[in-house]
Amino acid sequence: MRIEFVRSGGFAGISLTARVDSEKLAPDESATLEQKINEAGFFDLPGQIKPASPGADMFEYSVTISLPPRTHTVIVSETVVPERLRPLLDHLTNLARTGKYR
Amino acid sequence: MNNHINCLHCIVPPHMLESMLANGNEAQKKVALNAIGISGGIRGHRQALASAVAYLTPVTAPGKHRTVYTANDGSSLPGQQVRDEGQPPSGDVAVNEAYDGAGDTYDLYWDIYQRNSLDGNGLHLDSTVHYQQNYDNAFWNGQQMVYGDGDGQLFNRFTIAVDVIGHELTHGVTQYMSNLDYQGQSGALNESFSDVFGSLVKQRKLNQTADQADWLIGEGLLTASVHGVALRSMKAPGTAYDDPVLGKDPQPADMAHYVNTTQDNGGVHINSGIPNHAFYLTAVAIGGYAWEKAGKIWYAAGRDKFRSTTDFQGAADLTTQTAGELFGTDGAEQQAVKNAWIRVGITPGAPQTQPQPQPQPQPGGCVTAPAAIIRSLFGGS
Numbered sequence: 318m319r320i321e322f323v324r325s326g327g328f329a330g331i332s333l334t335a336r337v338d339s340e341k342l343a344p345d346e347s348a349t350l351e352q353k354i355n356e357a358g359f360f361d362l363p364g365q366i367k368p369a370s371p372g373a374d375m376f377e378y379s380v381t382i383s384l385p386p387r388t389h390t391v392i393v394s395e396t397v398v399p400e401r402l403r404p405l406l407d408h409l410t411n412l413a414r415t416g417k418y419r
Numbered sequence: 420m421n422n423h424i425n426c427l428h429c430i431v432p433p434h435m436l437e438s439m440l441a442n443g444n445e446a447q448k449k450v451a452l453n454a455i456g457i458s459g460g461i462r463g464h465r466q467a468l469a470s471a472v473a474y475l476t477p478v479t480a481p482g483k484h485r486t487v488y489t490a491n492d493g494s495s496l497p498g499q500q501v502r503d504e505g506q507p508p509s510g511d512v513a514v515n516e517a518y519d520g521a522g523d524t525y526d527l528y529w530d531i532y533q534r535n536s537l538d539g540n541g542l543h544l545d546s547t548v549h550y551q552q553n554y555d556n557a558f559w560n561g562q563q564m565v566y567g568d569g570d571g572q573l574f575n576r577f578t579i580a581v582d583v584i585g586h587e588l589t590h591g592v593t594q595y596m597s598n599l600d601y602q603g604q605s606g607a608l609n610e611s612f613s614d615v616f617g618s619l620v621k622q623r624k625l626n627q628t629a630d631q632a633d634w635l636i637g638e639g640l641l642t643a644s645v646h647g648v649a650l651r652s653m654k655a656p657g658t659a660y661d662d663p664v665l666g667k668d669p670q671p672a673d674m675a676h677y678v679n680t681t682q683d684n685g686g687v688h689i690n691s692g693i694p695n696h697a698f699y700l701t702a703v704a705i706g707g708y709a710w711e712k713a714g715k716i717w718y719a720a721g722r723d724k725f726r727s728t729t730d731f732q733g734a735a736d737l738t739t740q741t742a743g744e745l746f747g748t749d750g751a752e753q754q755a756v757k758n759a760w761i762r763v764g765i766t767p768g769a770p771q772t773q774p775q776p777q778p779q780p781q782p783g784g785c786v787t788a789p790a791a792i793i794r795s796l797f798g799g800s
């Protein structure tokens with residue numbers, strides 16, 4: 318499984334990125350991620366989730382997950398993140414913050 | 420409620436108001452004084468009316484109404500109200516900064532551009548502080564401002580810089596004017612408008628001329644552990660920070676370094692460096708206070724000429740055209756605007772013949788039914 322995570326936008330316009338390859342993760346790390354992906358129903362989410370009122374300076378998340386045979390990308394603005402997706406985004410944001418997955 | 424009175428300043432010439440004072444009945448005098456009081460600071464006619472000072476009632480801006488809420492580190496908006504217009508300062512610095520910064524921004528738009536709040540019609544200014552925990556951002560959600568406390572490692576609280584507050588509120592102004600699409604070049608223009616007027620709020624608060632100002636966006640926002648002075652520099656885009664963790668300020672100063680990207684809605688916070696720098700060059704070339712001429716040109720172009728799809732070329736064309744209309748064709752101001760755009764790599768063209776946008780309501784609704792009001796004031800009909 319491969320994950321590409323980007324949080325872009327925000328007032329600062331500074332992107333936060335993470336590239337995760339499950340083969341390089343510890344087994345328990347990998348299992349945690351897969352559980353959050355399942356709980357998010359990730360592969361059933363729409364590709365774009367945007368707010369009705371666009372606003373400005375909000376973070377935008379782009380997550381692409383390849384879990385053969387499926388590959389799916391979800392782009393979502395921070396104010397309209399579905400509840401079930403939030404734990405996965407928080408987890409990936411924390412991984413990106415460590416700077417180990419660029 | 421007071422729309423008809425408030426709107427007098429922009430439809431009734433000062434000499435007419437003075438005649439209303441001299442010859443009108445009590446009610447007419449009060450109306451005239453009210454109108455003059457509102458516009459007096461900018462038009463300088465108050466002195467002439469000293470003899471009538473007995474009639475003057477305290478004059479406040481017609482639509483300044485600020486409310487600050489706290490999200491208490493959660494995500495619910497607007498959250499719990501902590502300070503409303505006219506209430507004394509709170510013990511919470513973020514609350515007071517959000518309140519004062521919204522006031523400074525309101526005052527720039529009202530005092531200088533005669534715009535009554537974001538929508539031109541006294542829209543209340545709602546702000547929420549303490550949004551989420553360690554939240555490194557501030558945003559405009561289409562209805563209100565939202566400020567995080569920062570993580571403390573890289574970012575301080577986002578209310579710390581008054582230009583950040585002016586930036587967020589200007590997103591509201593843009594939404595009610597051109598509504599520039601928040602994508603690609605129109606999105607970068609939207610961002611640039613917020614930086615321009617955010618910086619002008621700060622410059623006016625500090626009483627700085629264009630050559631005295633630092634032209635930084637978000638000064639004080641980065642903690643002492645970050646290598647950087649701010650998040651953006653309009654004077655020297657690309658030089659605001661260079662840090663091992665945050666990376667380097669990616670802003671270009673000209674079209675030769677335009678960044679093509681799909682992130683950040685097509686780099687709206689990156690390519691805004693180009694129009695930002697064009698504004699800076701214009702303001703410095705004109706000299707004096709940047710809000711007086713350069714700001715007026717940008718504001719009028721944004722209000723009357725920009726559309727949701729205006730791109731950099733369109734902005735160059737329309738600000739150049741506006742400068743000619745406001746200060747004379749081929750005057751120093753128009754030359755300054757033209758040269759500024761050329762220096763960032765865009766040559767302003769001939770005036771565009773695109774369809775004009777719908778007239779925008781002025782403070783208090785200038786475009787509606789003034790004639791009947793004037794007639795009734797003078798006892799006609």
Ligand SMILES: [Zn+2]
Nearest residue numbers: 373374610613
């Ligand atoms: Zn912005």
Ligand SMILES: [Zn+2]
Nearest residue numbers: 426427429785
């Ligand atoms: Zn009016």
